[in-house]
Amino acid sequence: MMNGFTTTILHSDLESPIEHNSVHKPMHMAVAFGYPDARDLAKVFKGEMAGYAYGRQGNPTTAALESKITKMEAGVATACFGTGMAAIAAVFIALLRKGDHVVSSSFLFGNTNSLFGTLNELGCEISFVDATDVENVTRAVRPNTRLVFVETIANPRTQVADLARIGEYCAAHKLLYVVDNTLTTPYLYQPKRHGAGLVVNSLTKNICGHGNALGGAVTDTGLFDWTRFPNIYENYKNAKPAQWGILQIRKKGLRDVGGTLVAESAHRIAIGAETLALRMDRCSDNALKLARFFEAHPKITRVYYPGLEKHAQHRLASDWFKTYGPLMSIELADGIDCFDFLNRLKLVILSSHLGDNRTLAIPIAHTIYWEMGAERRKEMGIVDSLIRLSIGIEDYADLEADFKNALDA
Numbered sequence: 001m002m003n004g005f006t007t008t009i010l011h012s013d014l015e016s017p018i019e020h021n022s023v024h025k026p027m028h029m030a031v032a033f034g035y036p037d038a039r040d041l042a043k044v045f046k047g048e049m050a051g052y053a054y055g056r057q058g059n060p061t062t063a064a065l066e067s068k069i070t071k072m073e074a075g076v077a078t079a080c081f082g083t084g085m086a087a088i089a090a091v092f093i094a095l096l097r098k099g100d101h102v103v104s105s106s107f108l109f110g111n112t113n114s115l116f117g118t119l120n121e122l123g124c125e126i127s128f129v130d131a132t133d134v135e136n137v138t139r140a141v142r143p144n145t146r147l148v149f150v151e152t153i154a155n156p157r158t159q160v161a162d163l164a165r166i167g168e169y170c171a172a173h174k175l176l177y178v179v180d181n182t183l184t185t186p187y188l189y190q191p192k193r194h195g196a197g198l199v200v201n202s203l204t205k206n207i208c209g210h211g212n213a214l215g216g217a218v219t220d221t222g223l224f225d226w227t228r229f230p231n232i233y234e235n236y237k238n239a240k241p242a243q244w245g246i247l248q249i250r251k252k253g254l255r256d257v258g259g260t261l262v263a264e265s266a267h268r269i270a271i272g273a274e275t276l277a278l279r280m281d282r283c284s285d286n287a288l289k290l291a292r293f294f295e296a297h298p299k300i301t302r303v304y305y306p307g308l309e310k311h312a313q314h315r316l317a318s319d320w321f322k323t324y325g326p327l328m329s330i331e332l333a334d335g336i337d338c339f340d341f342l343n344r345l346k347l348v349i350l351s352s353h354l355g356d357n358r359t360l361a362i363p364i365a366h367t368i369y370w371e372m373g374a375e376r377r378k379e380m381g382i383v384d385s386l387i388r389l390s391i392g393i394e395d396y397a398d399l400e401a402d403f404k405n406a407l408d409a
């Protein structure tokens, strides 16, 4: 990336001529793509000529977004999906086979955790480890381990994975290292810096930011040597080895499963991405000030936020991330009912979702983490009074006043 982060995103579409001199890549809604020469149609199918075959596998609007995300992650190629979960599922479905083993952080987005349960039923084994220490990862690796999966900052308790040392270990052992970068976004952190081979982003969150489109992406950083990966099908080995992984993810994960990102959502996400840096700076600034406010408040017993000095990975987070992002969690003092507290908030919206322009709050054990049961919640350190906050870009004084009011009532 020669230009800065925001300049690069703003001018990405203009690198190749856009239809009718439009400054945004237009929304291409067509499902079918017609070719005047049948030989060209065949070449597109064989991958011998650039072009589009059928809307499920992509369209020019989605391709323009893929190119932006590739630049944002300093990668070599990106495949977009209809949601972040579709992107994560595509990685596993495309790359794992029965009998394979995965080492994953145990501090996981709830639906990723649930998906691992399904994979387990299908014959893959998953070891969940505390990934804040590389030692736990290395101890879990076996000869049939195909990949290591972590999130940068875990939701909801904001544990930061031992990103650099896990990356070093995976590089030394030629293991595929997959990082879910959703909570940091490529503006705060590029997992490639620490050796990630694949990076996943839920585009629904801060990258889109406005809560008006779902999307996900898988980016190949170019660091992993796919010739060492045993699960690549022979017919995808005609391409250059650097493309094997993303090609198989596109064919087996996108084409065969059909979690396609529609052009209208790709357009909205691309517009959102233009202001990602501005919004991340603003929400991170609000979040750090609020975290300090909560830390000093007698009715709050714990604040989980990597920007606070007493957070266990504060020093690492400061070294690696540009700012600490929008997500934090708080625990209320005994005797305060979390539902009553939440109901007193007037501005903050009681809602699932995160990485939105608006500040959102949710009692996590009673909602998102309900289905997994009390035992797994306990393993993950999720108590009943834990409230997850996703801080938005409102004016700070209004946010502090709303929380102060709800706490002091």
Ligand SMILES: *Cc1c(COP(=O)(O)O)cnc(C)c1O
Pocket: 083, 084, 085, 086, 109, 112, 151, 155, 180, 182, 183, 202, 203, 204, 205, 214, 215, 216, 354
């Ligand atoms: C939201 C989220 C996902 C899933 O994204 P969707 O777009 O909602 O499917 C995956 N990982 C993390 C860390 C998330 O926060």
